[in-house]
Amino acid sequence: xxxxxxxxxxxxxxxxRLYDFWQNNGYFHSEPDRSKKPYTIVMPPPNITGKxxxxxxxxxxxxxxxxxxxxxxxxxxxxxxxxxxxxxATEEKIVKALAEQGxxxxxxxxxxxxxxxxxxxxxxxxxxxxxxxxLGSSCDWSRERFTMDEGCSEAVKEVFVxxxxxxxxxxxxxxxxxxxxxxxxISDAEVEYSEQDGHFWHLRxxxxxxxxxxxxxxxxxxxxxxxxAVAVNPDDERYKDIVGKTLTLPLVGREIPxxxxxxxxxxxxxxxxxxxxxxxxxxxxxxxxxxxxxxxxMDKTAHINQNGGKYEGLExxxxxxxxxxxxxxxxxxxxxxxxxxxxxxCYRCNTTIEPWVSSQWFVKMEPLAKPAIDVVRNGDIxxxxxxxxxTYFHWMENIRDWCISRQLWWGHRxxxxxxxxxxxxxxxREEPTVCPKCGSKHLTQDPDVLDTWFSSALWPFSTLGWxxxxxxxxxxxxxxxxxxxxxxxxxxxxxxxxxxxxxxKKPPFDTILIHGIIRDSQGRKMSxxxxxxxxxxxxxxxxxxxxxxxxxxxxxxxxxxMRYLPEKAEASRNFANKLWNAARFVLxxxxxxxxxxxxxxxxxxEDKWVITLFNNLVKEVTENLESFELGIAVQKLYDxxxxxxxxxxxxxxxVRLNGEGEAKEQAKAVLVYVMSNTLKLLHPFMPFITEEIxxxxxxxxxxxxxxxxxxYDEKYDFSADAADFERIMAAIRAIRNxxxxxxxxxxxxxxxxxxxxxxxxxxNAGVFFERLASASKVEVGSEWDMxxxxxxxxxxxxxxxxxxxLIDFEAELARLKKExxxxxxxxxxxxxxxxxxxxxxxxxxxxxxxxxxAAAKLNEKLALLEESIKNIENxx
RNA sequence: GGACGUUUAGCUCAGCUGGUAGAGCAUUCGCUUGACGUGCGAAGGGUCAGCGGUUCGAGUCCGUUAACGUCCACCA
Numbered sequence: 001x002x003x004x005x006x007x008x009x010x011x012x013x014x015x016x017r018l019y020d021f022w023q024n025n026g027y028f029h030s031e032p033d034r035s036k037k038p039y040t041i042v043m044p045p046p047n048i049t050g051k052x053x054x055x056x057x058x059x060x061x062x063x064x065x066x067x068x069x070x071x072x073x074x075x076x077x078x079x080x081x082x083x084x085x086x087x088x089a090t091e092e093k094i095v096k097a098l099a100e101q102g103x104x105x106x107x108x109x110x111x112x113x114x115x116x117x118x119x120x121x122x123x124x125x126x127x128x129x130x131x132x133x134x135l136g137s138s139c140d141w142s143r144e145r146f147t148m149d150e151g152c153s154e155a156v157k158e159v160f161v162x163x164x165x166x167x168x169x170x171x172x173x174x175x176x177x178x179x180x181x182x183x184x185x186i187s188d189a190e191v192e193y194s195e196q197d198g199h200f201w202h203l204r205x206x207x208x209x210x211x212x213x214x215x216x217x218x219x220x221x222x223x224x225x226x227x228x229a230v231a232v233n234p235d236d237e238r239y240k241d242i243v244g245k246t247l248t249l250p251l252v253g254r255e256i257p258x259x260x261x262x263x264x265x266x267x268x269x270x271x272x273x274x275x276x277x278x279x280x281x282x283x284x285x286x287x288x289x290x291x292x293x294x295x296x297x298m299d300k301t302a303h304i305n306q307n308g309g310k311y312e313g314l315e316x317x318x319x320x321x322x323x324x325x326x327x328x329x330x331x332x333x334x335x336x337x338x339x340x341x342x343x344x345x346c347y348r349c350n351t352t353i354e355p356w357v358s359s360q361w362f363v364k365m366e367p368l369a370k371p372a373i374d375v376v377r378n379g380d381i382x383x384x385x386x387x388x389x390x391t392y393f394h395w396m397e398n399i400r401d402w403c404i405s406r407q408l409w410w411g412h413r414x415x416x417x418x419x420x421x422x423x424x425x426x427x428x429r430e431e432p433t434v435c436p437k438c439g440s441k442h443l444t445q446d447p448d449v450l451d452t453w454f455s456s457a458l459w460p461f462s463t464l465g466w467x468x469x470x471x472x473x474x475x476x477x478x479x480x481x482x483x484x485x486x487x488x489x490x491x492x493x494x495x496x497x498x499x500x501x502x503x504x505k506k507p508p509f510d511t512i513l514i515h516g517i518i519r520d521s522q523g524r525k526m527s528x529x530x531x532x533x534x535x536x537x538x539x540x541x542x543x544x545x546x547x548x549x550x551x552x553x554x555x556x557x558x559x560x561x562m563r564y565l566p567e568k569a570e571a572s573r574n575f576a577n578k579l580w581n582a583a584r585f586v587l588x589x590x591x592x593x594x595x596x597x598x599x600x601x602x603x604x605x606e607d608k609w610v611i612t613l614f615n616n617l618v619k620e621v622t623e624n625l626e627s628f629e630l631g632i633a634v635q636k637l638y639d640x641x642x643x644x645x646x647x648x649x650x651x652x653x654x655v656r657l658n659g660e661g662e663a664k665e666q667a668k669a670v671l672v673y674v675m676s677n678t679l680k681l682l683h684p685f686m687p688f689i690t691e692e693i694x695x696x697x698x699x700x701x702x703x704x705x706x707x708x709x710x711x712y713d714e715k716y717d718f719s720a721d722a723a724d725f726e727r728i729m730a731a732i733r734a735i736r737n738x739x740x741x742x743x744x745x746x747x748x749x750x751x752x753x754x755x756x757x758x759x760x761x762x763x764n765a766g767v768f769f770e771r772l773a774s775a776s777k778v779e780v781g782s783e784w785d786m787x788x789x790x791x792x793x794x795x796x797x798x799x800x801x802x803x804x805x806l807i808d809f810e811a812e813l814a815r816l817k818k819e820x821x822x823x824x825x826x827x828x829x830x831x832x833x834x835x836x837x838x839x840x841x842x843x844x845x846x847x848x849x850x851x852x853x854a855a856a857k858l859n860e861k862l863a864l865l866e867e868s869i870k871n872i873e874n875x876x
Numbered sequence: 877g878g879a880c881g882u883u884u885a886g887c888u889c890a891g892c893u894g895g896u897a898g899a900g901c902a903u904u905c906g907c908u909u910g911a912c913g914u915g916c917g918a919a920g921g922g923u924c925a926g927c928g929g930u931u932c933g934a935g936u937c938c939g940u941u942a943a944c945g946u947c948c949a950c951c952a
Binding site: 005007008009193200216217218219220231263264265267268269272273274275280281282283285341342387388390391394395398486487490521523554555556557559560561562563565567568570571572573574575576577578580581582583584585586587588589623624627629631632635638639646647650651654658733736737739740741743744745746747771772774826829830833836837838839840841842843844847850851 | 878879880881882887888889890891892895896898899900901902905906907909910911912914915916917918919931932933945946947948949950951952
């Protein structure tokens with residue numbers, strides 16, 4: 001015996017050792033190799049604040065499967081890893097940590113704070129990447145990048161300056177989404193809407209001339225402090241007379257005009273809308289059209305500011321209470337109704353967003369969106385599944401300018417300076433020393449940083465060296481496949497596409513493989529607040545990395561969510577163990593000096609059968625992987641390994657392995673060949689166990705991960721032999737089936753007689769019936785007179801087992817009749833088709849032939865069945 | 877208000893370009909068959925949500941209805 005494996009597979013003793021082996025030998029590393037085609041994946045960079053969760057596990061498992069597959073296929077593969085600085089999330093974490101020490105970030109100052117932040121990054125930023133290693137991720141760690149490293153920062157600056165110079169980045173006084181908790185702007189994409197129970201406060205605003213009042217309704221009464229008009233629809237007859245008049249704003253006393261604007265829906269409410277340009281996006285638009293003043297009544301923590309008069313200093317909801325009370329006291333409140341409405345919240349902290357007018361930096365989207373739409377529309381970039389292109393188009397076609405400035409410290413600072421003397425704005429790659437306009441040396445850099453997604457949008461090329469013309473960039477860009485969840489299509493995917501088109505003039509990737517999210521066993525989203533998250537590292541600890549990966553890949557189809565059930569991981573663990581034991585069996589039968597996997601000259605029938613199936617498997621799995629049907633591929637591997645290889649092939653091989661001589665050598669060779677090549681197919685999914693086994697089997701090369709991917713070969717298609725072996729299998733199954741029905745234990749052997757036209761085939765298979773169908777003796781002839789024996793009818797033979805005493809003849813008769821009834825039903829169906837001229841003339845010939853054959857076989861079988869029934873009925 | 881997704885065995889889910897349904901788990905029966913009880917052999921269980929259509933033929937294509945879910949949207 002050459003080598004021995006433990007009885008059960010122990011992932012822990014294998015995984016870290018093999019990962020180190022791969023890494024230390026540089027197997028993950030990649031250099032441009034012009035003799036090969038490139039296959040590139042850039043890893044969606046996890047946040048440095050992150051801890052590995054199921055989403056990461058799925059995302060990276062899928063990427064690793066694709067990369068390992070292509071690497072074995074002979075591509076020059078690069079999987080480029082990295083992390084994201086996650087501006088808001090990280091800053092918040094550090095602020096919290098500081099708070100525990102009683103320090104605010106202002107105490108430290110910008111410099112001091114950033115120093116802390118970098119220290120924090122150094123300490124915790126590597127957590128997630130070390131966890132990714134536990135998953136077996138075969139990325140090129142020597143190329144690990146960080147969105148705020150020198151190169152990425154240079155790319156960010158370059159992009160900012162270029163877009164500014166093209167007029168695609170501008171500064172503007174606009175209404176933006178303000179998070180009073182994070183104290184920064186966020187982009188439209190970062191606002192999440194949720195329906196909430198609120199109120200409709202009906203107010204009356206008196207006309208200044210004393211001729212009455214108008215009634216209107218609002219969900220946010222506190223914003224009235226900033227009202228600068230009231231609007232009605234220009235076609236609304238009811239209010240024709242008051243357009244142009246002024247109202248006196250209650251509590252404030254300001255005179256505000258009544259304006260006519262088609263934005264107002266006369267059917268809704270009273271048809272009158274209060275206009276607060278500073279605190280509502282629609283009102284802001286109306287304000288622009290009518291030249292209304294913008295009165296900002298809130299500060300950045302959503303407290304009323306000095307423009308709010310006596311309400312100054314009140315928090316917005318406190319102010320709401322006060323104002324409603326005062327309105328009521330003043331007779332301005334008509335009524336209050338309950339009202340459900342959509343409230344925008346910050347996607348990071350869930351604080352209600354305050355629309356706010358302020359001066360911010362924007363990316364002009366329309367010119368960028370167009371090429372990004374085209375490249376998906378013309379098929380140069382494909383979503384898998386396709387349906388996500390609809391989502392993408394809808395978003396891209398309706399996109400508004402992207403607010404990119406953030407009032408934070410952790411992130412890429414805007415490369416923008418202002419002249420203290422003349423107010424000139426200077427946008428430059430390098431810090432300017434003098435104002436180009438007035439020559440002043442007093443320049444101040446804009447304090448804001450950029451939206452985190454601004455840098456990740458550049459990820460596919462900034463990580464390859466852009467803006468420099470590097471060899472990497474030239475070879476590996478455009479990248480190949482982007483693997484990510486549908487939840488960040490807008491945040492990230494869309495922005496990478498327009499960035500790639502704008503700066504590289506080429507799409508950043510050709511395929512976007514979209515996956516869903518992993519839910520808990522009840523179908524709920526895993527979340528911190530629910531505490532229902534499942535830690536992938538714990539699952540790895542329990543079942544092994546391969547089992548987790550296998551679980552995530554199985555039964556998962558692109559774009560769809562998936563529930564994580566521990567039972568699935570257990571099943572995967574069992575599968576790994578099954579494979580392990582199959583390998584143990586093979587090894588047990590090998591000598592010390594086995595040759596590398598090869599096929600012998602002479603092959604037995606069962607060899608041809610398994611080789612044919614394996615050859616087909618190679619073809620199918622390869623096709624599935626190439627078309628991103630990973631779940632289907634892994635299912636086929638599971639079925640092949642468990643059902644074909646273990647349950648059948650190994651079992652029939654035992655016959656030869658227990659003997660000696662050439663037959664034994666053949667069986668060994670085929671076993672090693674099939675096993676070792678199957679391991680290759682499985683390797684992308686279960687990298688550790690396959691490597692561990694492959695190494696103990698005879699092999700060429702250092703590692704399975706660099707071995708060559710099996711290729712379909714026509715000369716290994718022995719379909720006819722395979723079909724013959726299937727006839728034997730069918731007979732074995734039929735015998736087992738009948739014995740089970742009759743409750744005969746396997747230990748009770750019995751003689752078996754075959755009446756068949758294929759005498760040689762069944763004669764040669766005699767040993768299989770002895771081994772797998774509890775036969776004590778096998779006789780084959782063209783017919784047998786076996787009255788009283790149990791008879792079993794298959795398409796190719798009638799099988800008699802003389803176990804008279806075990807038979808309940810009545811039950812047996814009933815069973816046979818039921819079988820006959822079933823077969824007749826099926827036959828009737830087939831005949832109906834064959835008698836249908838339409839079917840015969842219109843269906844493909846192969847299908848028709850197939851049905852004719854099936855009918856002929858059934859007829860034969862029915863004749864045999866009929867005979868068996870008669871035999872029992874006439875037994876005396 | 878739009879758009880999309882899901883609805884297949886008790887549970888969780890596969891099912892690619894249409895040819896009379898599959899897996900895992902669960903259930904029932906039998907098994908120390910020298911790789912594996914994390915196993916072996918066998919069984920039961922589905923009008924593929926409803927209706928209509930296209931087709932020789934539909935879980936698979938089209939329309940429609942219902943339930944659930946997701947995303948998008950400026951109705952104060």
